[in-house]
Amino acid sequence: MKDTALRIADFKDSIFGVISRLARENNAVNLGQGFPDFDGPEWLKEVAFRKMQEGHNQYAPFQGIVGLRQEVSNYYKKFYSLNYNPESEITITVGATEAIYVVITALINPGDEVIVLEPFYDSYVASIKMAGGIPVPVTMHAPDFTIDRQELEKAITPKTKLLILNNPHNPTGKVWAKEELLDVASIAQKHDLYLMSDEVYEFLLFDGAKHIPTATLDGMLERTITVSSAGKTFGLTGWKIGWICANEKVTRACRLVHQYVTFAVSTPMQEAVAEGLTKLSDYLPGFVSLYKGKRDLFYTEMKNLGFEFAIPKGTYFMMVPISKKTDLKDVDYAMKLIQERKVATVPPSAFYLKSTEGEKYLRFCFAKKDETLRAAAKNLQGL
Structure with missing residues (x-):
């Protein structure tokens, strides 16, 4: 063999x-x-059961059901004043892990370099390698897990195409301050990089900490690909409902990959999450x-x-x-x-x-x- x-x-x-x-x-x-x-x-599990009983059990559209894409768009607008078109800028995935894989596969060519801020979620590096890319680590230094701007700048070469940022941060529990995000954003713009912002813990914040989506920073909307999911927010990680928010060009590329990886995501769970998002407040x-x-x-x-x-x-x-x-x-x-x-x-x-x-x-x-x-x-x- x-x-x-x-x-x-x-x-x-x-x-x-x-x-x-x-x-x-x-x-x-x-x-x-x-x-x-x-x-x-319990109320959300009951919604999912009701959706099954109502007959939402066949393949969903590969980009995600219309209702869920609309509700994702609605909450980004309500909470962050971000306007994503549900038809052309939002894609539903099998959790955030598939979203990460899809984004990296859609963007990275063999030999492209990707900046990963360590410590990192392990699927970042695996996805980069499967795409033929080269992960380039930049350390978030303990005990405060801050990055050194000069160290980050040094890691960037003409081959660098993407920078991955996780906020709030797994595994450290760090919530990035606006000044830190602006530093990273300015570097992404200076070197014309895409930035994938993994924000799955966006609502798990304590002691008055505020989540600032990277896409809300000046000049970052077009180059930021935001990944999030319902699993962490609703404590239902087994449902595996995630999404990608990006500009129309990147969304088109992500959808081309997604349709050949999983094609569609669980229909009744999408229906339930769509209803759940209406009750976030x-x-x-x-x-x-x-x-x-x-x-x-x-x-x-x-x-x-x-x-x-x-x-x-x-x-x-x-x-x-x-x-x-x-x-x-x-x-x-x-x-x-x-x-x-x-x-x-x-x-x-x-x-x-x-x-x-x-x-x-x-x-x-x-x-x-x-x-x-x-x-x-x-x-x-x-x-």
Whole structure:
């Protein structure tokens, strides 16, 4: 038998899948993979069931049902004063992960370079490599996870075509300040780059933090491709409903890829999310309050265990420094905690290509039942 494709020769199993498997094998409390261990709102599940009963069960239009594209357009206008044409500038995808793959495949030629700000969501690099592109890392430096403008400028060459930004940021919980975004935006404009803005945690903000979509910055609407999804917002990650918002030219390219990857997205779930988006204003205060309570609970538990770090302002992740607890690197310490303390976390060095800063941290997900968080804290006592 001939070998499989060289483009995936250096691929490994996703760290998220590996950690979840080890958590099951060791009967560990899983604070690794980023999904809630409780369900999203009952009213939205009831909407989905009703949509199935009403007969919305066949293929949807490949670009997404009209109603959902319209409601995505509506909320961008209502919350951010952004005007996206639902017919020509919004595409529905199988979650944000497919959206990321589609955008990169639509834009990147073999040999093109893509700036990734590390630590990064691991599918960025995989998608770049599958497109034949070259990922170029620029480090967000701990403990505040800021970028150095000069370092970013140095990483850009005539081959650079795309810069990827994640805000609010997984895995650090950072919410980018406007001044930081303006810095990145000015560089993208100076070097005529596309910018893919992954904003799936756009509504998970705490302590008065504000989400600023990159596309709202002066001069950035045309060159920004915004990716988001309903999975994080409604706590229903298994529904896998995401979207891409971009100018008409880029949208056309993305749709050409999307139609040959998945063609269509789950019809009843699209119908349900479309209805759910109409209720965002009423839903979001309770949603944010729920996760803020979990963040505060787990942060207090971690502080009581002797961990010292700044409380995250967004997402449902905490990057927790471990150097005061161990001389081990993140991977070895994560394995130790799974096996000996029955707590699963994600070693963030998997999210770096250049820097070794990730070896000094573990990523914890606090999107869990309160009893799950307390059980994890109890298992970690005496570290």
